[in-house]
Structure formats: structure tokens, C-alpha cells
Amino acid sequence: MLSVLHSPQPTPTESILTALLNELAAIPSPLILVLDDYHAASSREIDEAVSFLLDHLPAQLHLVITSRENPAISLPRLRVRDQLTELRAADLRFTPTEAEAFFNHVMDLQLSTDHISELQSRTEGWAAGLRLAALSIQEDSDADRLLQSFTGNHHFVLDYLAEEVLQRQPSAVQDFLLRTSVLERLCGSLCDGLMANAEASGKDMLIELERRNLFIVPLDHERRWYRYHHLFADILRRRLMESMSESDISELHQRASMWYEDQGFEIEAFHHAVKTQDIARSARLLQGGGMPLHLRGAARMALDWLKSLPAKELDVRPELWVYYGSALLIAGKPTEVEHKLRAAEAALEGMEQDVGDKELIGWIAATRATLASLMLADNYNGAEQNLQAAEAAMQVSELEDKTADLVGLITPARNAVKSETDGVDQVIAQSRRALAYLRQDNLPARTASAWMLGVACQRRGNYTEACTAYNEVIANCRIIDHQLMAVMAMIGIAQIREAEGRPDLAAERYREVLRVAGNLPHPAIEEAKMSLERINRVLEGGLNGNLIEPLSQREMEVLQLIDQGLSNREIADKLFLALDTVKGHNRRIFEKLNVQRRTEALARARELNLITRTPKPH
The missing domain is CATH 1.10.8 (Helicase, Ruva Protein; domain 3)
Structure with missing residues (x-):
């Protein structure tokens, strides 16, 4: 074969391959032919030669190709015939x-x-x-x-990716890579929006980049959306900043923002608008057509932008102060909220109120109602300390949206004690104010306000208004698909029916809670299950009216731990409560059971089937 290849007269490729195949077929033992770094030698003629080789491959010969990009041979045909083994990036x-x-x-x-x-x-x-x-x-x-x-800017990574990957690409490909590096994810039409006078469509270019294995990752099976490898994206963005002016890069973000907005991707549109430093456009997008983006999963993004703005820019747009406070609340930072609300009110002073300003007043009231609700926690350390404790509890979670934590912290577990009367009145006043000012179609804010009004009225003992508020929550949640708040409102109604001496209606509500909650992971669901079991025992024993006031879920937990022989300190540690809080629960349990000490409470609870006898540990 070497003599044929070295002859001065050109020999047809097919003749050479035929002779090679005949020689290989005469070798009885298995053979592996390896073509390494095939991308470096690939051309139309070579691809045709390799295809001919594959079509006439002897049975004992296996062909191995290593390449940074897909070879231009009939891979789909080989794949269908089960004649192809592929080892790819994954x-x-x-x-x-x-x-x-x-x-x-x-x-x-x-x-x-x-x-x-x-x-x-x-x-x-x-x-x-x-x-x-x-x-x-x-x-x-x-x-x-x-x-x-x-990152991609580390000198080892930078040198490797620059020399081995980026610089080896044609100028058109390099230009595409740099311009589209401003995107977190890519699709054909979006890339078209960023490219000027491109030689190929964005869709075709993405397919070609994937074929070349240029550090691009498909995000769906249809190959519509892609992203760059994180380290490769870092180097592309660095090179973009070195090769283009700030105004040109800002224009790329502007084009991306417009494309995303046209397609209905408002959070992505906001993200790129922020990059352009276009405050007016960013503020408009943040409003989200009536439902601000920080309520739709963009709380951290909104906060980062709002923190970067000078106060004078926020004063010109009071709604940004309001969103600032609301976003802090969603992010689990309630101690920083009141300052933003006061700044919003100061900015609104002297302005002629229109429908939008009234909506802002409603937002402020709804946010203040949440703050006041958080100050009514069960530890009796004072309003500000309760707020700080609530913030500490929410920061334990790594979730960006703390809505579920907020609902859990506001959950009613008892009627208000005398020391928190003012706090309950504040929640009721601010919730009513919010519902009076908020638009009827602002269901997220109205639902939260109705929820807090229901909780506060239940604590006040105003059961009629509480049930009205809870029913509004349940109706709204069916529309906005908020499962947790609907479940909590149902629990509130069940507790009220217990307090009214209607255990049959309470049991019906608790059963509805368990049906609607499904597998929802929340402590209140387990408490609802325990409450239903307790009510069923009462109903079975015919002891409906022997309690002046039913025990709350928390009081039932404390009573069961007392039955297990735990001291007040041990109960406090187990339930993560202050010692004084546990003592307070003890006092109310004794009052409701009309007893003076623990042993009498346990005996009375067993008479009422509130607890069952538990065997003593050996």
C-alpha cells in the first residue's frame, strides 16, 4: 500500500481503499483501526473515503474515531443498524x-x-x-x-480555552460566540436578535456548535434551547468586554430584553434591562403587568437591582420603595422593611392620588400587616425580638422565596393573650386597609391580606369576620393555585368550629384539609391530622361539651409531651420554644381543663379522650 501511495501517478481513492480492504480481510485476527483527532484531518474527500471504508468493513475490523466534533459521515444510519457505539461528553x-x-x-x-x-x-x-x-x-x-x-478567567483555564478552542474557530463563529455570551440560555431566534448581518441563522449556528462540541449544552430533547459550559461562558464574556465597548454590550442586552419581553419571558427581560442600566424600562418590567416580578421568583434579582439604585431614583418612583420593602419580606428580611415603607410614604406625600397610588397604599398596608403578624410569635419576648427571631428562622432555609415560611410563622395556634392586644389590632387595621385599597384583580396581595385578617380576627375571637376572610382566601387560592394558604385557611376554620363547640363541623374541615393538602410537606398538616384524631376520640366518647374552650394544636403538643414525662425545659428544647412560652402553655392548659397541676391535667385529659394512656418506658 505504501508503494502505491508514494507513486508519482495519482491513484483513485476508491482503488486504494479496495486494495487496503482486501489486505485487511486476509488477516484472520481481530483488528482495531484508530483515527485520532479526526477533526484535524476532516474534509469532504476524507469523509467520503471513511464512509466507503465503513460500507465495506471486514467483519474482524473495528473502526475507532476520536474527534472534538461530529464527523460528517452517516452516523444516524449506523445508529439505526446498531453498528455504532458512542461515548460523548455526558x-x-x-x-x-x-x-x-x-x-x-x-x-x-x-x-x-x-x-x-x-x-x-x-x-x-x-x-x-x-x-x-x-x-x-x-x-x-x-x-x-x-x-x-x-472560573473561565483563571489563567490556566483561560490559556487552554483560548488557545485550544476559541482561537481555532473561524471569525464568524468567534463573533457569534462572543455576542451570544451575554445570554444565560440560547435559542435560534433569540440569537438572531443579537447578531448583525450574520452569515447563518442562529438555529443553524447552534446546531453547528453542537456538532463541533464547542462547550455547548442542549437543555431539551428537541434541541431548541442551549447554554454554554460555565467555564467557557466566563472566558467568552471576558473576551467580549475586551473586544467591544460598553455601549455595544449594552445594546446586546437591550436586544435580548426586547426579545424576551416579546416572547412573554418577563423575568429574563428584566434581567437584561438591568444590565443596560435603563432604569425606566427596568422599573416598568419589575411591575410585571400588575403582579410584580419579586412575587414570581425574582425576589433576589429585584433586591440586587433596587439596592444598586440611589435614593433619589427611588423617590421619583415611589412604587420601587414599596417593591423594595415587599421583596425584602419575600426574601425573609422583615427587620429591614419598615424603613422602605416610610420612604415610600414620604415620596407619595403631596402627590395627587390616582388608581396606581391607591394600589401602592394597599401594598404598604398589606406589608405592614405581615410585619405586625410576625411580631405575634409565641415566645413573648417583645415585638421587635419576635421580628428578629422570625428573620433568623427564615434565613435557615436556602430557598429564595420565603412565602411558605411566612405562612408557617403566621399560623394561628391560640387566641390572643392580653399582652398582644395592640398587635392583633394592628394586624386587623392594616389588613382591612389593604383590602380597601388593593385592586380587586390583585389576587396575590388580597389573598395574603385576607389570610392575615382571618388569623388576627380568630385570635381576637371575632369568628364571623375570621371565617369570611378565610373563605375569601380559599376562593382566591383556587384561582391563583396557592395550595398552602388555602390549606391553612381551612385549618383556621376548623379551629374556629372547635372553639364554637361544633366538633362535627371541625372534623369535616380537617378531613378536607387532609384531602386538599395531599403530600404537602408542612408541620401544620401533621397537626391537622392529630386534631382530627383527637376530635374523633371526643365524638366517639360523646364528650362534646365538657371543655370550656378546646386546646389549640400547640397546647395539645405540650400536653402530649407532659404525658411522656418531659420537663418544661425538655419540652422547650424539643419544640424550639422559650421556657417562658412553655410555662404559658401550661397555664392555659390548666385553665381550660380546670385543674391545678400536671397529674390532674393528665387525668382530666384522659377522661376527655384527649390523650390515650402511654406505657411507661422501661
């Missing part, structure tokens, strides 16, 4: 276990599990990226410092 990506073996056994770095997990996440399991990280740690010996700097 197969080559290191798992956490493999990353641990590489760092600690191959490179002998002895990294912690957290360090390995973070590096594996940053590199997305890319083998070369893991090796670059390992070399950086060997050079510096400080894994913590590396984690802070290991």
Missing part, C-alpha cells in the same frame, strides 16, 4: 466519585468532600478542567483560594 464527564479518585488518589491532593464537590460542579465534570484545577492547587496549595478564583 459519558466522559467525571462523576463526584471519579473526581474524588482523581484528586485524592491520582493527584494525591487530599481535598475535602466539599472542595471536590465544588470543583466538580464548577467544571461540570470536564476532565481537562479538573486537571487544570489540580495543577493550580499543586502550584498554590490553597484549595479555598482556588475555589474563589477558578
Whole structure:
């Protein structure tokens, strides 16, 4: 074969391949032919030659091709015939276990599990990226410092991706990569909106990038949406900033924002509008057509932008002060809210009120009602301390939206004690004010206000208004699909029916709670189940009217722990309550059961079938 190839006369490729195939067919033992870095040699003629080779491959010969991009041969046909084995990026990506073996056994770095997990996440399991990280740690010996700097802009990563990937692409491809790097995710028409005088459509370019395996990740099976590998996106954005002016980059974000808004993706449109520093457009998008974006999962994004604005810009647009306070509440930071609400009121002073301003007054009242509700927690340490405790409790969760935490903290568990009368009155006043000013179609805000009004009226003992408010919550939740608040409103009505001496109606409501809640993970659901079991025992025993006032869910929990022999301090630790709070629950339990001490309370509770006899531990 070598003599034929070295002859001065050109020989047809098919003749050469035929001769090669005949020689290979005469070899009895299995053979593997490896074409490494095929992308470096690929051309139409070579692709045709390899296709001919595949069509006439001897049975004992296997062809292995390694390439950074899909070869232009009939892969679909081979795939259908089950004649193709593919190892792609997903197969080559290191798992956490493999990353641990590489760092600690191959490179002998002895990294912690957290360090390995973070590096594996940053590199997305890319083998070369893991090796670059390992070399950086060997050079510096400080894994913590590396984690802070290991992006696409790290010099090892930057050099590799620039030299081995980016600079090897045609200028048109480089231009596409840089311009579209401002996007978190990409689709064909969106890329078209960012490109000027492009040689190919965005859809075709994305398909070509995927074929070339240019660090692009498909986000769906239809290959409509993609994203860049995180490290590759970092270097692209750095190169974009080096090669284009701020005004040109701002124009790219402006185009992206307009495309997203036209397609109805308001949060993404807001994100890119913020990048353009267009305050008027960003403020309009944040309003979200009546339902602000911070209530739709963009609380952190909204807060980051609002914090960056000078006070004079917020004063010109009082609604931004209102959204600022509301977003802080959704983010679980209630201690910072009142200052923003006062700033909003100051900005509104002297303005002629229109429908929009009245809506803002309603928002302010709804937000204040939430603050006042959080100050009514069960620990009796004072309103401000309760607010701080509520914030600490919400910050434990890593979820951006703390709505579920807020609902859980406001859950009624008892009637108001004398010391919190003013606080309950404040919740009622602000909730009523919110409902008077908010638009009828502002269902999220109206539902929250009605919920807090119901809770406060229940604590006040005004059961008629409480049930009216709770029923509004339930009706609204069917429209806005808020399962948790609907369930909590049903629990409130069930508690009221208990307090009114109607255990049959209470049991009916509790059964509805369990049906609607399904698998909803919330402590109140378990309390509802316990309450239903307790009421069923009462109904079975025919003891409906022996209690002056039913025990609340929290009081039932305390009573059951007393029955288990726990001290007040142990109960406080188990329920995460202050010791004084537990003592307060004890006093109310004794008053309701008309007893003086623990042993009498337990005996009376068993008479009423509130608790069953529990065997003593050995």
C-alpha cells in the first residue's frame, strides 16, 4: 500500500481503499483501526473515503474515531443498524466519585468532600478542567483560594480555552460566540436578535456548535434551547468586554430584553434591562403587568437591582420603595422593611392620588400587616425580638422565596393573650386597609391580606369576620393555585368550629384539609391530622361539651409531651420554644381543663379522650 501511495501517478481513492480492504480481510485476527483527532484531518474527500471504508468493513475490523466534533459521515444510519457505539461528553464527564479518585488518589491532593464537590460542579465534570484545577492547587496549595478564583478567567483555564478552542474557530463563529455570551440560555431566534448581518441563522449556528462540541449544552430533547459550559461562558464574556465597548454590550442586552419581553419571558427581560442600566424600562418590567416580578421568583434579582439604585431614583418612583420593602419580606428580611415603607410614604406625600397610588397604599398596608403578624410569635419576648427571631428562622432555609415560611410563622395556634392586644389590632387595621385599597384583580396581595385578617380576627375571637376572610382566601387560592394558604385557611376554620363547640363541623374541615393538602410537606398538616384524631376520640366518647374552650394544636403538643414525662425545659428544647412560652402553655392548659397541676391535667385529659394512656418506658 505504501508503494502505491508514494507513486508519482495519482491513484483513485476508491482503488486504494479496495486494495487496503482486501489486505485487511486476509488477516484472520481481530483488528482495531484508530483515527485520532479526526477533526484535524476532516474534509469532504476524507469523509467520503471513511464512509466507503465503513460500507465495506471486514467483519474482524473495528473502526475507532476520536474527534472534538461530529464527523460528517452517516452516523444516524449506523445508529439505526446498531453498528455504532458512542461515548460523548455526558459519558466522559467525571462523576463526584471519579473526581474524588482523581484528586485524592491520582493527584494525591487530599481535598475535602466539599472542595471536590465544588470543583466538580464548577467544571461540570470536564476532565481537562479538573486537571487544570489540580495543577493550580499543586502550584498554590490553597484549595479555598482556588475555589474563589477558578472560573473561565483563571489563567490556566483561560490559556487552554483560548488557545485550544476559541482561537481555532473561524471569525464568524468567534463573533457569534462572543455576542451570544451575554445570554444565560440560547435559542435560534433569540440569537438572531443579537447578531448583525450574520452569515447563518442562529438555529443553524447552534446546531453547528453542537456538532463541533464547542462547550455547548442542549437543555431539551428537541434541541431548541442551549447554554454554554460555565467555564467557557466566563472566558467568552471576558473576551467580549475586551473586544467591544460598553455601549455595544449594552445594546446586546437591550436586544435580548426586547426579545424576551416579546416572547412573554418577563423575568429574563428584566434581567437584561438591568444590565443596560435603563432604569425606566427596568422599573416598568419589575411591575410585571400588575403582579410584580419579586412575587414570581425574582425576589433576589429585584433586591440586587433596587439596592444598586440611589435614593433619589427611588423617590421619583415611589412604587420601587414599596417593591423594595415587599421583596425584602419575600426574601425573609422583615427587620429591614419598615424603613422602605416610610420612604415610600414620604415620596407619595403631596402627590395627587390616582388608581396606581391607591394600589401602592394597599401594598404598604398589606406589608405592614405581615410585619405586625410576625411580631405575634409565641415566645413573648417583645415585638421587635419576635421580628428578629422570625428573620433568623427564615434565613435557615436556602430557598429564595420565603412565602411558605411566612405562612408557617403566621399560623394561628391560640387566641390572643392580653399582652398582644395592640398587635392583633394592628394586624386587623392594616389588613382591612389593604383590602380597601388593593385592586380587586390583585389576587396575590388580597389573598395574603385576607389570610392575615382571618388569623388576627380568630385570635381576637371575632369568628364571623375570621371565617369570611378565610373563605375569601380559599376562593382566591383556587384561582391563583396557592395550595398552602388555602390549606391553612381551612385549618383556621376548623379551629374556629372547635372553639364554637361544633366538633362535627371541625372534623369535616380537617378531613378536607387532609384531602386538599395531599403530600404537602408542612408541620401544620401533621397537626391537622392529630386534631382530627383527637376530635374523633371526643365524638366517639360523646364528650362534646365538657371543655370550656378546646386546646389549640400547640397546647395539645405540650400536653402530649407532659404525658411522656418531659420537663418544661425538655419540652422547650424539643419544640424550639422559650421556657417562658412553655410555662404559658401550661397555664392555659390548666385553665381550660380546670385543674391545678400536671397529674390532674393528665387525668382530666384522659377522661376527655384527649390523650390515650402511654406505657411507661422501661
